[in-house]
Amino acid sequence: MSRLIDVENLTLQFDTDEGRITAVDNVSFSLEAGEVMGLVGESGSGKSVTAKSLMKLNPRNAIYGPDTKITLHLEDGPVDVMSLQTDAEMKIVRGGSISLIFQEPMASFAPAISIGDQMVEQLMIHTDFSKAQSRELSVEMLDRVGISDPGTRFGQYAFELSGGMRQRAMIAMALSTKPKLLIADEPTTALDVTIQAQVIDLMKDLVTEFGMGIIFITHDLGVIAQTADKVAVMYLGKLVEQGSVRDVIRRPAHPYTRGLLAALPTLDDIDAPLTPIPGDIPSPLERPSGCVYHTRCQEVIGARCSVEAPQFMTVDTNHAAACHIHDANEGAA
Numbered sequence: 350m351s352r353l354i355d356v357e358n359l360t361l362q363f364d365t366d367e368g369r370i371t372a373v374d375n376v377s378f379s380l381e382a383g384e385v386m387g388l389v390g391e392s393g394s395g396k397s398v399t400a401k402s403l404m405k406l407n408p409r410n411a412i413y414g415p416d417t418k419i420t421l422h423l424e425d426g427p428v429d430v431m432s433l434q435t436d437a438e439m440k441i442v443r444g445g446s447i448s449l450i451f452q453e454p455m456a457s458f459a460p461a462i463s464i465g466d467q468m469v470e471q472l473m474i475h476t477d478f479s480k481a482q483s484r485e486l487s488v489e490m491l492d493r494v495g496i497s498d499p500g501t502r503f504g505q506y507a508f509e510l511s512g513g514m515r516q517r518a519m520i521a522m523a524l525s526t527k528p529k530l531l532i533a534d535e536p537t538t539a540l541d542v543t544i545q546a547q548v549i550d551l552m553k554d555l556v557t558e559f560g561m562g563i564i565f566i567t568h569d570l571g572v573i574a575q576t577a578d579k580v581a582v583m584y585l586g587k588l589v590e591q592g593s594v595r596d597v598i599r600r601p602a603h604p605y606t607r608g609l610l611a612a613l614p615t616l617d618d619i620d621a622p623l624t625p626i627p628g629d630i631p632s633p634l635e636r637p638s639g640c641v642y643h644t645r646c647q648e649v650i651g652a653r654c655s656v657e658a659p660q661f662m663t664v665d666t667n668h669a670a671a672c673h674i675h676d677a678n679e680g681a682a
């Protein structure tokens with residue numbers, strides 16, 4: 350596998366009427382081509398804004414930290430995403446090498462333009478294809494994502510398709526430009542479980558076929574277990590744990606990840622009570638001092654947790670967590 354993207358020290362703040370908030374705090378991760386990374390965390394943890402940063406898609410009130418560095422590795426050489434300025438430069442990361450799909454496909458399609466015309470337009474912006482070639486490829490992609498009678502669907506409008514079909518059409522549109530990286534922001538949340546499983550299978554097939562990388566954003570660790578190779582867990586703008594899906598789910602190293610897993614229902618014992626993480630995620634205007642999770646943590650080890658921000662520590666090969674517990678364990682060993 351070859352390196353696809355490096356995110357180093359991503360820090361992102363927003364100026365709001367209430368003051369400046371920190372939405373992402375010094376986040377670093379990498380992704381290889383052909384790899385699926387799950388980005389997980391409760392609502393407001395900063396998953397979406399992290400993903401949008403890779404395309405420099407955040408609004409005008411966004412302020413990136415001076416040490417933020419995002420490098421996209423393309424065949425022609427590395428692209429320094431933060432230095433992209435003009436619309437022409439942005440095209441590299443917006444719909445070109447990186448595609449984004451959302452939870453709500455209606456938001457991706459203009460209501461008064463047919464699905465096919467939108468697909469063709471996007472291809473003509475991002476590739477050298479003629480209109481006829483773009484049409485041919487679009488119908489082929491609709492077919493590829495399992496839409497029956499793709500020639501007819503090509504001429505239809507978003508409202509004429511069922512929810513599952515719209516989701517597939519959005520995936521077809523996102524993949525038609527053959528992006529190197531697909532960012533899927535809660536793409537299956539609004540779907541019923543059978544269609545959700547089909548869409549997940551389809552995305553996995555496409556990763557293998559196109560060799561692209563996927564960042565799959567969700568609040569659901571169950572979906573991550575089915576889809577991803579590795580996982581990064583976020584809490585209040587901080588990355589708190591990352592590692593292979595197997596390691597993180599079998600041996601969660603951060604109390605927050607343990608909390609998320611304990612909150613999942615299990616079919617083995619349907620009478621077992623669910624244990625939600627106590628309390629609410631604090632407002633980003635009132636970020637706790639020390640470890641941002643200490644106000645809700647069930648495993649606080651002392652005053653240190655509320656004073657000192659924990660560093661990322663390796664707990665196993667390719668598995669790291671930012672929690673003082675591991676420091677304390679090391680000291681005891």
Ligand SMILES: Nc1ncnc2c1ncn2[C@@H]1O[C@H](COP(=O)(O)OP(=O)(O)OP(=O)(O)O)[C@@H](O)[C@H]1O
Pocket residue numbers: 363364365370372390391392393394395396397398399408410568633
């Ligand atoms: N344009 C903006 N201006 C001000 N604050 C913003 C802006 N966009 C996002 N935020 C804030 O940044 C924080 C992270 O938001 P983000 O949407 O990334 O969370 P998330 O983890 O994706 O949540 P969800 O699962 O609900 O989508 C939140 O506190 C949010 O209110």
